[in-house]
Amino acid sequence: MMVPDGRLDTAGDYPFDRLRALLGDCQPPDGAVPVAFSLGEPQQAPPAFVAETIAAEAAGWGKYPPIRGTADARAAIAAWLTQRYRLQPGMIDADAMIVPVSGTREALFMIALAVVPERTSGVRPVALMPNPFYQVYLGAAAAAGAEPVFVPADREHGFLPDYASLPDEILDRAAIAYFCSPANPQGAVASLDALKNLVELARAHDFLLVSDECYSELYYGKPPPGAAEACAALGRGSMSGVVVMNSLSKRSSAPGLRVGFVAGDPEVMRRFARLRDYGGAPPPLPLLSAAVALWRDEEHVEANRASYAARFAAAEEILGGRHGFYAPEGGFYLWLDVGDGEAAARSLWREAGIRVMPGEYLARETDSGHPGAGYIRVALVHELDTTREALSRMSDTLGRTGLHSEDGS
Numbered sequence: 388m389m390v391p392d393g394r395l396d397t398a399g400d401y402p403f404d405r406l407r408a409l410l411g412d413c414q415p416p417d418g419a420v421p422v423a424f425s426l427g428e429p430q431q432a433p434p435a436f437v438a439e440t441i442a443a444e445a446a447g448w449g450k451y452p453p454i455r456g457t458a459d460a461r462a463a464i465a466a467w468l469t470q471r472y473r474l475q476p477g478m479i480d481a482d483a484m485i486v487p488v489s490g491t492r493e494a495l496f497m498i499a500l501a502v503v504p505e506r507t508s509g510v511r512p513v514a515l516m517p518n519p520f521y522q523v524y525l526g527a528a529a530a531a532g533a534e535p536v537f538v539p540a541d542r543e544h545g546f547l548p549d550y551a552s553l554p555d556e557i558l559d560r561a562a563i564a565y566f567c568s569p570a571n572p573q574g575a576v577a578s579l580d581a582l583k584n585l586v587e588l589a590r591a592h593d594f595l596l597v598s599d600e601c602y603s604e605l606y607y608g609k610p611p612p613g614a615a616e617a618c619a620a621l622g623r624g625s626m627s628g629v630v631v632m633n634s635l636s637k638r639s640s641a642p643g644l645r646v647g648f649v650a651g652d653p654e655v656m657r658r659f660a661r662l663r664d665y666g667g668a669p670p671p672l673p674l675l676s677a678a679v680a681l682w683r684d685e686e687h688v689e690a691n692r693a694s695y696a697a698r699f700a701a702a703e704e705i706l707g708g709r710h711g712f713y714a715p716e717g718g719f720y721l722w723l724d725v726g727d728g729e730a731a732a733r734s735l736w737r738e739a740g741i742r743v744m745p746g747e748y749l750a751r752e753t754d755s756g757h758p759g760a761g762y763i764r765v766a767l768v769h770e771l772d773t774t775r776e777a778l779s780r781m782s783d784t785l786g787r788t789g790l791h792s793e794d795g796s
């Protein structure tokens with residue numbers, strides 16, 4: 388069943404449906420243990436205190452969770468943001484600027500419904516998004532009635548979209564701009580200067596910057612800067628025109644907990660919370676308590692980072708110098724240039740039992756070409772031994788099928 392006027396149909400095919408259709412008629416080889424590198428779902432267990440806290444807080448199952456969460460949760464999130472991005476104390480007004488959400492997917496979707504008007508200066512509003520992009524940005528734009536504008540985030544652009552390069556006519560029509568750093572799927576990280584420029588661009592053209600920072604804690608060099616930090620650096624600490632979103636799914640390997648947060652511009656947060664008064668499903672109280680415990684602990688996050696760093700080191704050993712391999716600055720994906728992503732995905736499933744996502748399904752063709760078609764996205768979400776073994780199988784298959792193998796090909 389689709390939205391009656393088919394708005395979500397126009398968002399194009401959903402990547403995971405397309406992958407199922409692509410691989411539907413082929414089977415992995417006998418004896419090969421299938422490995423899914425197609426979905427960004429961390430496979431290691433979250434810390435044991437998550438289950439313990441949920442059990443201890445069981446009385447909360449008998450209460451409706453408040454739309455803006457608890458004061459304790461808002462305080463934990465504000466403290467985490469302040470410490471992580473070295474914000475001036477008091478910059479984040481926890482009560483006015485924070486809403487915990489049931490994962491950032493629903494929040495990325497709903498925020499568009501909260502801020503995109505029917506018309507901007509008499510014309511259809513625009514939603515800016517990187518290309519390739521997390522599919523929810525496009526679904527949100529479509530549901531909100533905005534025209535999606537795909538901005539290349541290919542190798543030539545450092546794998547990040549350059550919104551400032553767009554004509555004023557588009558920028559003035561923009562109601563919302565999604566930005567993701569570290570980027571899914573490319574792992575590129577925006578500098579603090581780039582984020583400051585982006586905040587200023589959003590304010591100059593009066594659109595909402597939605598900074599999707601759910602991979603912010605998976606980094607392999609310096610911690611990536613964030614949009615709240617950019618707001619602080621621009622002076623007075625105002626977050627006007629900006630919201631940041633973050634999640635425990637990646638940071639704490641807890642995708643099933645479904646807890647994240649939105650923080651930023653108080654007026655936008657007021658509208659967002661009002662929308663949620665009608666249609667929101669806030670995190671249940673026992674889960675929110677577990678989330679608070681996670682936000683107050685960095686030890687498990689450090690262990691998580693170390694575990695991903697070991698997987699990327701293994702990937703470099705196995706694939707380095709081939710398929711345009713590069714070690715990403717953040718996130719947990721490899722973005723490999725294999726010439727034909729769909730053909731590679733089919734061969735990898737049929738010949739090696741490895742499921743990957745063709746880059747084609749994560750991007751759209753525009754006048755400047757298709758920034759995803761030659762690529763596959765490989766989510767390194769399995770433990771090291773599984774990752775190493777599966778990547779070796781992958782490397783053999785890609786080599787055998789004669790897909791692009793030399794660096795830069």
Ligand SMILES: Cc1ncc(COP(=O)(O)O)c(C=O)c1O
Pocket residue numbers: 427489490491492493495521567571599601633634635636642646647
């Ligand atoms: C770029 C990006 N943003 C947001 C999300 C949503 O994560 P969650 O809803 O678990 O917070 C994902 C999940 O894969 C993602 O890749």
